Amino acid sequence: MATAPYAQPMLRDGALDGKTIIVTGGGTGLGRAMTTYFLQLGANVVISSRKLDVLEATAAELRTQTGGKVLAVQCDVRKYDEVEKLVARTIEEFGRIDVLVNNAAGNFISPTERLSNKAFDVIVDIVLKGSYNCTLAVGKHWIKEQQPGTILNIVTTYASVGSAFVVPSATAKAGVLALTRSLAVEWAKYGIRSVAIAPGPFPTEGAWSRLFPEPLASKLDPAASVPLKRVGSHQELANLAAFLVSDFASYINGEVVTIDGGEWLNGAGEFNKLELLTSDMWDMIEKTMRR
Numbered sequence: 249m250a251t252a253p254y255a256q257p258m259l260r261d262g263a264l265d266g267k268t269i270i271v272t273g274g275g276t277g278l279g280r281a282m283t284t285y286f287l288q289l290g291a292n293v294v295i296s297s298r299k300l301d302v303l304e305a306t307a308a309e310l311r312t313q314t315g316g317k318v319l320a321v322q323c324d325v326r327k328y329d330e331v332e333k334l335v336a337r338t339i340e341e342f343g344r345i346d347v348l349v350n351n352a353a354g355n356f357i358s359p360t361e362r363l364s365n366k367a368f369d370v371i372v373d374i375v376l377k378g379s380y381n382c383t384l385a386v387g388k389h390w391i392k393e394q395q396p397g398t399i400l401n402i403v404t405t406y407a408s409v410g411s412a413f414v415v416p417s418a419t420a421k422a423g424v425l426a427l428t429r430s431l432a433v434e435w436a437k438y439g440i441r442s443v444a445i446a447p448g449p450f451p452t453e454g455a456w457s458r459l460f461p462e463p464l465a466s467k468l469d470p471a472a473s474v475p476l477k478r479v480g481s482h483q484e485l486a487n488l489a490a491f492l493v494s495d496f497a498s499y500i501n502g503e504v505v506t507i508d509g510g511e512w513l514n515g516a517g518e519f520n521k522l523e524l525l526t527s528d529m530w531d532m533i534e535k536t537m538r539r
C-alpha cells in the first residue's frame with residue numbers, strides 16, 4: 249500500500265548535516281521516531297533513558313536502517329549528576345551539542361485522590377525536573393562555549409488547558425511549557441532557541457499501555473474526538489520536530505506547535521457537539537427558528 253502523503257519524510261537530504269542532537273527517551277515511541285528521521289537527515293544522535301538494553305537495541309537497529317551515527321547513553325533525567333555525564337559523554341563522542349530534545353516522560357491515568365504523594369512525585373520528577381535538569385546542564389555548556397543551540401520540549405495539548413485524570417502530568421507539562429516560553433526570552437541573547445511541540449494522540453506502546461488500557465481501549469476510539477478522525481503518524485511528528493530544530497526554523501522561538509488534528513479545540517467550542525445533528529434535524533431547527 250502506498251504511504252499516505254502526510255506520512256512521508258518532508259525535509260531535503262542533509263538538512264541536519266553536522267548537527268549533534270540529544271533525544272531523552274530516544275529508545276522508544278516518538279523519541280525513536282524523531283531519532284530515526286534526524287539520522288536520515290544527517291544528524292548525529294545521542295539517545296538516553298534508564299534502560300540501557302532498550303537503548304542499545306534501538307541504536308543497533310537504527311545504525312543498520314539509516315547508516316547514521318547514534319550513541320546510546322544510560323541516564324535517568326531526574327539525577328543531575330547523570331545528566332552532566334550525558335553531556336560530557338556527548339561532547340567526548342561528537343565534540344559538540346546543537347540540539348536538546350526533552351522527550352522523556354512518565355504518565356498514567358488515575359483519579360487524583362487515589363494517588364500517593366510518591367506517585368505524584370514520580371511523574372513530576374521525570375517530566376518537569378527531568379526537563380529542567382537537561383536544559384540547565386546543556387544550556388550552561390552552550391553559554392560557556394558561546395555556542396548557539398536549540399531546545400525542543402515535547403509537551404501535550406493539555407499543558408495549556410489542564411486535564412482530569414492525568415493531573416501530575418498536566419501539572420508538570422504546564423511547567424515545561426512555562427520553561428519553554430521563559431527561556432525563549434532570557435536565553436535568546438545567547439543564540440539559544442526554545443520551542444515546543446504539543447502532540448495529540450500518536451499510538452505508542454508506552455502511552456497506550458498507561459493511558460488507554462483495557463477496558464478503556466475497547467470502549468473508546470481515540471480518533472473519535474479528533475475532527476480529522478484519525479490519530480497521528482509518527483513521521484508527521486518527526487517532520488515537525490526536524491523542521492523546528494533545523495536552521496529553517498531559525499526565527500521561531502518560544503512557540504508551541506500543536507499537532508493534534510484539531511482535537512483540543514473540539515472539547516472547547518460550546519456548539520461543537522452539534523456535529524451529532526442530521527440534515528433533517530437542521531431542517532426542522534431552521535424552520536422553528538425562522539417561524
Ligand SMILES: CCCCCCCCC/C=C/C(=O)SCCNC(=O)CCNC(=O)[C@H](O)C(C)(C)COP(=O)(O)OP(=O)(O)OC[C@H]1O[C@@H](n2cnc3c(N)ncnc32)[C@H](O)[C@@H]1OP(=O)(O)O
Binds near residue numbers: 353470
Ligand atoms: C484516551 C486516548 C488516549 C490519547 C492519548 C493522548 C494524550 C497523551 C498525553 C501524554 C502522554 C504521555 O506522557 S505518554 C508517556 C508514557 N510513557 C511512560 O510513562 C514511560 C515511563 N513510565 C514508567 O516507567 C512508569 O509508568 C512510571 C510509574 C511513571 C515510573 O515507573 P517507576 O518504576 O519509576 O515507578 P514505580 O516505583 O512503579 O511507581 C512510583 C509510584 O507511583 C505509583 N504508581 C505507579 N503506577 C500507578 C498507577 N497506575 N496508579 C496509581 N499509582 C501508580 C506506585 O505505586 C509508586 O507509589 P508508592 O506505591 O506510593 O511508592
Ligand SMILES: NC(=O)C1=CN([C@@H]2O[C@H](COP(=O)(O)OP(=O)(O)OC[C@H]3O[C@@H](n4cnc5c(N)ncnc54)[C@H](OP(=O)(O)O)[C@@H]3O)[C@@H](O)[C@H]2O)C=CC1
Binds near residue numbers: 276450
Ligand atoms: N504518544 C502520545 O500520544 C503522546 C505523547 N506525548 C509525549 O511524547 C513523549 C514521548 O512519549 P511516547 O513515545 O508516547 O512514550 P514512551 O513511553 O515510548 O516514551 C517515554 C520515554 O521516556 C523514558 N523515560 C522515562 N522515565 C525516564 C527517566 N527518569 N529518565 C530518562 N528517561 C526516562 C522512557 O525510557 P526508559 O523507560 O528506558 O527510561 C521512554 O523511552 C513524551 O514526552 C510524552 O509525554 C505527548 C502527547 C501525546
